[in-house]
Amino acid sequence: MSIEQQYRTRAKELLSAGEVKMVIGYGAGTTAERRRPIFITSPDETERLVLDSACIANLSGYLVTEGLLSDEKRVAVFLRPEGIRALNVLAAEAQLDPLQVVIIGFDLPKGELKSLQGSSVDDFTDLLGALKESTPDVDGRELLEKIEKMSPEERFAFWQEEFSKCIKCYACRQACPMCYCRRCIVDSNQPQWVNTSSHTLGNFEWNIVRAFHLSGRCVECGNCDRACPVNIPLRLINRKMAQEVLDSFNHFAGTSKTQEPVLASFKKDDSETFIL
Amino acid sequence: MTKILFTDKLDSCVERWRSAGMTVIGPVQRANSSVYDAVKSASELDLNLVLTDRSIKELFFPQSEPMLRYAITKAEINTDEFLPPSGPRIIFGARACDASGLAIDDPLFGWDYKDEYWFQRRNESVIVTIACTKADEFCMCTSLKLSPDSTKGSDILLRPLENNKGWQVEELTDRGREAFKSVADLLQEGSDPAAATVTVPEKFNADACAEWLKNPENFESRFWKEISARCIGCGSCTYLCPTCHCFDIQDEGGSFEGIRRKNWDSCSFALFTMHTSGHNPRSTQSARWRQRIMHKFNYFPGKFSANSCSGCGRCTRECPVDMGITETLQEISKLSQ
Numbered sequence: 313m314s315i316e317q318q319y320r321t322r323a324k325e326l327l328s329a330g331e332v333k334m335v336i337g338y339g340a341g342t343t344a345e346r347r348r349p350i351f352i353t354s355p356d357e358t359e360r361l362v363l364d365s366a367c368i369a370n371l372s373g374y375l376v377t378e379g380l381l382s383d384e385k386r387v388a389v390f391l392r393p394e395g396i397r398a399l400n401v402l403a404a405e406a407q408l409d410p411l412q413v414v415i416i417g418f419d420l421p422k423g424e425l426k427s428l429q430g431s432s433v434d435d436f437t438d439l440l441g442a443l444k445e446s447t448p449d450v451d452g453r454e455l456l457e458k459i460e461k462m463s464p465e466e467r468f469a470f471w472q473e474e475f476s477k478c479i480k481c482y483a484c485r486q487a488c489p490m491c492y493c494r495r496c497i498v499d500s501n502q503p504q505w506v507n508t509s510s511h512t513l514g515n516f517e518w519n520i521v522r523a524f525h526l527s528g529r530c531v532e533c534g535n536c537d538r539a540c541p542v543n544i545p546l547r548l549i550n551r552k553m554a555q556e557v558l559d560s561f562n563h564f565a566g567t568s569k570t571q572e573p574v575l576a577s578f579k580k581d582d583s584e585t586f587i588l
Numbered sequence: 589m590t591k592i593l594f595t596d597k598l599d600s601c602v603e604r605w606r607s608a609g610m611t612v613i614g615p616v617q618r619a620n621s622s623v624y625d626a627v628k629s630a631s632e633l634d635l636n637l638v639l640t641d642r643s644i645k646e647l648f649f650p651q652s653e654p655m656l657r658y659a660i661t662k663a664e665i666n667t668d669e670f671l672p673p674s675g676p677r678i679i680f681g682a683r684a685c686d687a688s689g690l691a692i693d694d695p696l697f698g699w700d701y702k703d704e705y706w707f708q709r710r711n712e713s714v715i716v717t718i719a720c721t722k723a724d725e726f727c728m729c730t731s732l733k734l735s736p737d738s739t740k741g742s743d744i745l746l747r748p749l750e751n752n753k754g755w756q757v758e759e760l761t762d763r764g765r766e767a768f769k770s771v772a773d774l775l776q777e778g779s780d781p782a783a784a785t786v787t788v789p790e791k792f793n794a795d796a797c798a799e800w801l802k803n804p805e806n807f808e809s810r811f812w813k814e815i816s817a818r819c820i821g822c823g824s825c826t827y828l829c830p831t832c833h834c835f836d837i838q839d840e841g842g843s844f845e846g847i848r849r850k851n852w853d854s855c856s857f858a859l860f861t862m863h864t865s866g867h868n869p870r871s872t873q874s875a876r877w878r879q880r881i882m883h884k885f886n887y888f889p890g891k892f893s894a895n896s897c898s899g900c901g902r903c904t905r906e907c908p909v910d911m912g913i914t915e916t917l918q919e920i921s922k923l924s925q
Contacts, residue, residue, distance in 0.1 A: 509851050
């Protein structure tokens with residue numbers, strides 16, 4: 313039986329047994345290459361689920377939808393390792409109770425569909441721990457290396473050109489599972505902390521605020537990068553920040569549901585004396 | 589015999605228009621994204637695209653535009669108005685859906701207050717549209733009673749030749765004729781046949797949709813929640829749309845000194861209708877998506893007798909979760925049967 317068929321059966325069993333009220337997965341999209349998020353609530357609909365190498369989007373962001381999860385209303389969700397890391401970060405930041413989520417895990421190493429054993433975040437601890445030690449597979453690594461070698465002026469010019477395209481549609485924010493703030497700083501308008509204008513300064517403000525806010529939290533699922541309608545290579549910023557956090561604090565976001573947020577926790581014996 | 593503009597003469601045309609003081613604009617690639625932008629030579633133009641990522645509207649209604657500078661002192665209040673940069677422009681290589689989008693928005697920007705930012709640019713721009721010989725799965729102009737060779741909103745329509753060596757020239761307006769007079773000697777009379785325009789299949793019945801939308805019973809239909817369940821509430825569809833026209837006015841700076849700007853806004857955002865009290869009449873994403881569809885296919889046609897959609901398909905093409913107008917209207921077409 314194909315992995316897709318196995319997982320449809322599993323989704324059907326979970327819904328039939330009442331273990332979950334909803335399955336969040338992938339369905340066929342507008343074109344043959346596209347997949348779209350679907351929400352299955354009836355065992356009869358599980359045949360609509362699709363699972364293949366086009367199922368790239370991280371669906372964990374839907375879990376923080378207001379009123380979705382409860383002890384009585386658990387939800388199953390198709391997640392790749394990045395999605396499971398996102399779930400851990402959301403749990404560590406008290407945004408959801410991971411016991412209310414059933415993971416249907418899969419991975420796409422080199423585009424090949426592979427099933428992952430387990431259903432609760434704790435079942436994947438070893439897998440996620442190993443990811444921390446591995447070299448991340450980044451689309452655009454050559455460009456990243458090129459940017460690293462640039463002078464600060466050249467680098468500024470590079471990002472200036474990229475950010476000049478930004479239209480502030482906030483697709484990056486909306487697609488991001490970590491951007492769950494009820495009211496984003498850019499939407500706080502009394503006073504207006506960040507310019508809403510998408511001129512160069514406003515675009516720098518937005519993209520840099522977001523990069524800092526995601527540092528140590530981003531799981532590099534790529535949702536923002538794929539969502540961007542003007543193709544700003546946002547993954548490169550997130551990769552850079554993740555590497556900085558790893559090098560500086562030995563922190564890899566989302567390895568466990570109790571992991572302390574690296575930039576939002578402090579220790580009395582912190583080596584930086586200015587903190588106390 | 590028809591007038592033909594051969595491809596190898598295009599660069600001379602660009603040069604001619606530029607030397608006459610016109611800004612020449614067309615579809616180009618900019619940092620891995622396609623957009624209409626100014627060019628210095630024809631070689632910069634990317635005329636093979638089905639459609640640019642970004643729509644033509646931003647040439648007339650930019651994403652952020654300064655309106656006035658203010659300075660308040662104890663003695664007086666000073667304001668300096670900004671007006672859009674003036675000067676003639678020729679937009680070469682627009683698509684029919686984009687050009688139509690401009691014509692759709694003209695009555696909106698002029699029905700009571702005449703938006704001088706929009707109309708100054710409209711009056712100074714010549715739109716040269718190239719009929720489409722290819723389309724993609726997202727194109728839907730024919731569902732909106734337009735076509736790949738619609739003349740709506742265009743000053744000149746070019747039909748690509750079968751041999752791909754140029755275009756048949758159809759002059760549609762005086763403004764178009766005027767701009768092409770200056771390059772008359774670069775055109776040739778010829779009988780080269782035009783290539784067939786692409787066939788874009790009809791995807792939904794817009795009239796049936798309009799009837800369904802007008803029925804008040806459907807306002808609270810469960811359909812809205814179901815169709816928009818996956819919407820993540822970004823503004824990508826509205827900002828890429830050639831006809832979406834909502835904006836917000838923001839004072840940037842301090843209480844005593846700053847710049848008042850007109851910035852794009854989107855009905856997809858929760859903040860769009862948020863009241864000062866904290867109450868939001870469109871508190872859910874489904875209510876916001878319903879508003880977008882109602883506005884385009886019910887309220888706007890009620891006021892201006894045209895759908896606020898020209899069928900470019902960008903909403904679906906770029907949607908992070910594969911939503912869009914096509915799917916919604918296809919589903920409404922089914923419901924209205």
